[in-house]
Amino acid sequence: MNNAVTKGQFITVEGTEGVGKSTNMAFIEEWLIKSGKELIVTREPGGTELGEKLRAVLLDAKEQSMCDDTELLLMFAARAQHLQEVILPALNAGKWVLCDRFTDSTYAYQGGGRGIKMSSIAELEQWVQGDLRPDMTFVLDLPIDIGLERAGKRSAPDRFELEKHDFFNKVRDTFLARAAVQPDRYSVIDASPSISDVQQSIQVVLEKMV
Numbered sequence: 001m002n003n004a005v006t007k008g009q010f011i012t013v014e015g016t017e018g019v020g021k022s023t024n025m026a027f028i029e030e031w032l033i034k035s036g037k038e039l040i041v042t043r044e045p046g047g048t049e050l051g052e053k054l055r056a057v058l059l060d061a062k063e064q065s066m067c068d069d070t071e072l073l074l075m076f077a078a079r080a081q082h083l084q085e086v087i088l089p090a091l092n093a094g095k096w097v098l099c100d101r102f103t104d105s106t107y108a109y110q111g112g113g114r115g116i117k118m119s120s121i122a123e124l125e126q127w128v129q130g131d132l133r134p135d136m137t138f139v140l141d142l143p144i145d146i147g148l149e150r151a152g153k154r155s156a157p158d159r160f161e162l163e164k165h166d167f168f169n170k171v172r173d174t175f176l177a178r179a180a181v182q183p184d185r186y187s188v189i190d191a192s193p194s195i196s197d198v199q200q201s202i203q204v205v206l207e208k209m210v
Helices: 021-034 049-059 068-092 103-113 118-129 144-152 165-179 195-209
Strands: 010-015 039-043 096-100 134-143 184-190
Touching: 010 021, 010 068, 010 103, 021 039, 021 096, 021 134, 021 195, 039 068, 049 068, 068 096, 068 103, 103 118, 103 165, 134 165, 134 195, 144 165, 165 184, 184 195
Parallel strands: 010 096, 010 134, 039 096, 134 184
Antiparallel strands: none
């Protein structure tokens, strides 16, 4: 009999502003727990004491002078700590990990939005993560106008939310392009219908994983 611990599953939730990540993260968390999964829920940037400090800097609307390379490197600095302290130990213990954003957001925001070379991001990804990639990435998708309108109703804008529509269109396009290349790892979910319809679409994917 093989008594080795089975590695857990790594699920990430992605999308532009206002697509409903928080609501649907809560739905996925509840669904997986009801399915008997031992689950760690976390977020990026953040997830650790150090990562949360870096998150505060990255999202601070007053940090408008931050250069693009600094932004990219801070994202991966937070990710390196997150992986070593939270994500890898959980997966290696057989737990499932649900993360609000991961490296796909770096490709989308710093690559698509900022225009940093995708090859530079890929080098950092390999350095920090090795071969680790999410088992499933949900991309919640909405037209940018609708998403920004929703986001504007919830709180004062952070440093990213102050960007123009063109920036977010590039971010959205990058998410969709990455999903199109690897359809087995991504599920693009139309976030425009009712929340129950959106969550039904998510549930169909989850049922195939458990």
